[in-house]
Amino acid sequence: MENQILQIIYLIASVTFIAGLKFLGNPATARKGNLMAAFGMVIAIFGTIFLYTTETGAHLHNLGFIFAALAVGTIVGWIVAKKVQMTAMPEMVSLFNGMGGACAMLISIIEFKHLAEVDLSTVAAGHLLTIVLGLIIGSVSFAGSIIAWGKLSGNVKDKSLGMQQLINIGLLLVILVLSGVMILGNTAFTVELFYAVFALSLIYGVLFVLPIGGADMPVVISLLNSFTGVAAACGGFLYDNKVMLVGGILVGSAGTLLTIVMCKAMNRSLVNVLIGNFGGGATGEAMGSANFDGTIKEVTASDAAILMKYAKKVIIVPGYGLAVAQAQHIVHDLELLLEAEGIDVKYAIHPVAGRMPGHMNVLLAESNVSYDKLIEMEEVNPEFATTDVVLVVGANDVVNPAAKTDPNSPIYGMPILDVENAANVIVNKRSMKAGYAGIENELFYKPKTSMLFGDAKKALTQLVSEIKALG
């Protein structure tokens, strides 16, 4: 009876996951979808705690420890998630993803330890395979996510041991062969092999993410996200638990597709992202010394103010610099001020501006910028030709013409915002430092471009007061 109720609860939870994910795909219903899936998760968790029975009909014990662990995780997770800055969202998602991977990894280890204590030789190969798969995928996801988190928060630098791809492929082969021997070989070393696979999977996770450029981290996080989904599904298989299977596979498949969609937005293939060493040290230095014709022209805030005040149409191009400086509110003030002057103001949103797709939208929405002012790339590109002033705030690679003109550039082929078609381009940057891809930007040397150096928040605040001063 109890088990039957639990199965119904799992069914309901599975429906909330599917419907929740569906609702998340529409701005109007997204929040509801998230709450719905959260509700499903809560009933599934408590249903399991109180109603789950083993094959012998025994209930779960250690309830005190379970609740203690739930309390610790809830309090820490809640506080961290509430406190994190909007700019640090991407790395936060990566970190939480790593936790899920680690959870799947630990489940496999405990299950294996349990089996090893009884008798490994009677265990079905399929059962062992599920455990090992959960272990490998969970460990790779855990180690990879932690590295991705470190990279985005600036603690881990891009690194490539020469012939990295060869090493990675070799390592993956070793892991697969060892797993095969362990599952089918029935040797005396099953336990040792298991822990060897565990250790190698962790190392593989690190080496897998380490050489991938920081600018590609969103794609990697999305990929690792779907990995964790598959690891969770392995757990579902292990316990014949349908809600784990549904949730896991759903995320695994949706996450994989999302990863591919993100790659497409950058006009690159997944393979290219994974083996491209995009933004790696070598390319960065070589390109850094490149010379362009023309000189850098600096502009003062007051000159920029005059330029903007007497424009008819202004397009603002936000980038990661805006997020770092927390300048989303002041940029909204600037927008309102210009609009009061009768100027047409829009935001041009590149799909990968910031560190994650949609990063800029989230950030600008926080400061109450209206939804219809945020124009996506395809739509806004033809408009630059009729624009008087483009204000680039902390964006670099997404407006780099090299993506169109220089086949040797690591970002060649990525669609960019055609800001150079506008009459004037004002670029706000902290310094002449290259962007995340580590390459120089010819745009800054063009005659119609002027540079407004400084922290985005400070520079824009100054700009706003200068425009006000003009009366």
Place this chain on the structure above:
Amino acid sequence: MLTFITQHIEMFYLIILMIFVGIELIGHVPSVLHTPLMSGANAIHGVVIIGSIIVMGQAEHVASLILGFLAVVLGTLNVVGGFVVTDRMLEMFKKKK
């Protein structure tokens, strides 16, 4: 192996179906929502916590208990952190105009 598959045939059907459902669900999502969507999906795979609860509820040795405790904590972090972060992102998509 064949018996293993036929024993779990329902699960294999579910896997195939869910792969297609997942693809259908994400098919036509505006890029604006990619980040919250990724974050929401991230929270949903926190369902792995169910497995850690089952493991822990049957743990008998101190070592399993400690690892299980850790697994439940990490799983909870994934679930709670994931949903709360997603909600915070979506909170900002308030409807205006």
